[in-house]
Amino acid sequence: MLVTALAIASVRDLFAAVMLMGIYGLLSASFFVLMDAVDVAFTEASVGVGLVPLLMIYTLGMTRDVNREAKASPGSLALVSIAAALLFFGTLDMPAFGSADAPAHRHTAPRYLDESMTETGIPNVVTSVLASYRAYDTLGEVTVVFAAGVGVLALFFPGASSTLDAGNPSLRQYTVPRIIGKILIPPILIFALYVQFHGEYGPGGGFPAGAIFASALIMYAMLFGLQTLKRVVNHELIRVLAAAGVLLFGTVGVLGMASGGNFLDYDYLAADAKTGQHAGILLVELGVGITVASVMLLQFLAFADRKNAMENG
Amino acid sequence: MALISALYNYWMVIVLMMIGLYIILTQRNLVKKIIGLNIFQTAIYFFFVSVGKIAGGSPPILSESPPPYSNPLPHVLILTAIIVGVATMALALGLVVRINEAYGCIDEHELAGRDGDE
Numbered sequence: 398m399l400v401t402a403l404a405i406a407s408v409r410d411l412f413a414a415v416m417l418m419g420i421y422g423l424l425s426a427s428f429f430v431l432m433d434a435v436d437v438a439f440t441e442a443s444v445g446v447g448l449v450p451l452l453m454i455y456t457l458g459m460t461r462d463v464n465r466e467a468k469a470s471p472g473s474l475a476l477v478s479i480a481a482a483l484l485f486f487g488t489l490d491m492p493a494f495g496s497a498d499a500p501a502h503r504h505t506a507p508r509y510l511d512e513s514m515t516e517t518g519i520p521n522v523v524t525s526v527l528a529s530y531r532a533y534d535t536l537g538e539v540t541v542v543f544a545a546g547v548g549v550l551a552l553f554f555p556g557a558s559s560t561l562d563a564g565n566p567s568l569r570q571y572t573v574p575r576i577i578g579k580i581l582i583p584p585i586l587i588f589a590l591y592v593q594f595h596g597e598y599g600p601g602g603g604f605p606a607g608a609i610f611a612s613a614l615i616m617y618a619m620l621f622g623l624q625t626l627k628r629v630v631n632h633e634l635i636r637v638l639a640a641a642g643v644l645l646f647g648t649v650g651v652l653g654m655a656s657g658g659n660f661l662d663y664d665y666l667a668a669d670a671k672t673g674q675h676a677g678i679l680l681v682e683l684g685v686g687i688t689v690a691s692v693m694l695l696q697f698l699a700f701a702d703r704k705n706a707m708e709n710g
Numbered sequence: 711m712a713l714i715s716a717l718y719n720y721w722m723v724i725v726l727m728m729i730g731l732y733i734i735l736t737q738r739n740l741v742k743k744i745i746g747l748n749i750f751q752t753a754i755y756f757f758f759v760s761v762g763k764i765a766g767g768s769p770p771i772l773s774e775s776p777p778p779y780s781n782p783l784p785h786v787l788i789l790t791a792i793i794v795g796v797a798t799m800a801l802a803l804g805l806v807v808r809i810n811e812a813y814g815c816i817d818e819h820e821l822a823g824r825d826g827d828e
Contacts, residue, residue: 434769
């Protein structure tokens with residue numbers, strides 16, 4: 398991973414740097430598995446390997462600017478060295494890696510690990526913390542994602558064109574990727590749904606599921622052309638869905654309030670608390686998944702449309 | 711020796727972070743700067759997830775594997791951070807595209823020069 402990062406720093410060709418970003422993302426995902434963070438690994442695998450390099454390639458395609466030789470300034474090198482030395486000094490006080498009695502493990506985490514099974518009845522602690530205990534934070538984050546999607550749309554607004562796809566960014570002419578894509582895309586979509594709804598029991602949940610779902614559809618667009626994708630998914634519909642996801646999240650919160658609890662308190666959604674928690678978490682995760690998937694698609698479509706518009710004058 | 715193996719992860723995180731910072735400082739191309747920012751960001755993900763790891767622990771999914779479980783809190787934080795990071799990075803790239811449309815280049819020095827002329 399370090400080697401890849403160094404290579405990214407030194408390589409001048411921007412396209413090569415973006416490709417290296419993909420490798421870097423895959424390595425990060427493997428690292429997360431080693432660190433027991435399976436949910437994080439899922440998300441990073443779908444996002445870091447697919448979406449990030451893809452959006453960067455689109456940007457490069459639209460800008461076509463050569464990367465001039467970066468001048469190695471001694472000032473910034475010194476600054477970086479000083480910062481590194483200070484941080485290094487800071488780690489000397491850190492508890493050893495992997496030690497079970499580090500302060501980070503002694504306060505809130507045991508509470509979640511011990512009580513969440515009885516309180517929410519959901520084995521995946523990451524999901525129950527994300528969607529129930531810390532639902533406020535998650536609602537905020539989903540709103541940020543939504544705002545970023547709206548931001549990209551606003552930036553590209555005047556150029557929202559419906560020019561015919563020249564077939565440029567698609568790989569339509571290659572047979573092998575097309576056939577492999579045809580075989581792979583349906584299982585990927587089903588897998589995304591599985592990740593979505595099985596998030597309570599296994600690794601998964603709305604965030605990775607949304608990302609995987611969007612990646613599959615984006616792959617479809619790359620293989621069969623943008624217009625084909627647009628025939629399948631309606632642009633307007635995704636815009637509405639992006640907002641609907643956030644709305645669903647908020648509505649569940651208000652429902653909890655209306656039935657006598659606090660905002661985002663699922664205990665009161667059903668007759669007994671556990672069922673209520675189940676329903677609440679499921680609905681909230683669904684809202685997260687919908688928003689994430691549609692915002693990512695929106696951003697991809699915005700970039701792709703912009704590029705097409707530029708190529709056709 | 712024990713010290714090295716105990717803190718190895720954190721040191722690697724620092725090195726990655728500094729590579730990212732160095733890219734941000736020295737590169738003039740805006741896309742390359744965003745790549746640097748991304749490396750910096752992932753270094754922080756690694757740091758958080760490393761803190762959450764317990765030696766010999768298993769993923770925090772109860773009833774599937776025996777305790778001890780790794781700390782689920784950093785996982786939650788980083789999971790959402792990744793998605794938010796991508797969404798905001800798309801916004802940054804969108805800004806770069808618009809800058810290119812307005813100025814015809816995405817080179818920091820050239821951009822500064824042009825703003826000075828006006």
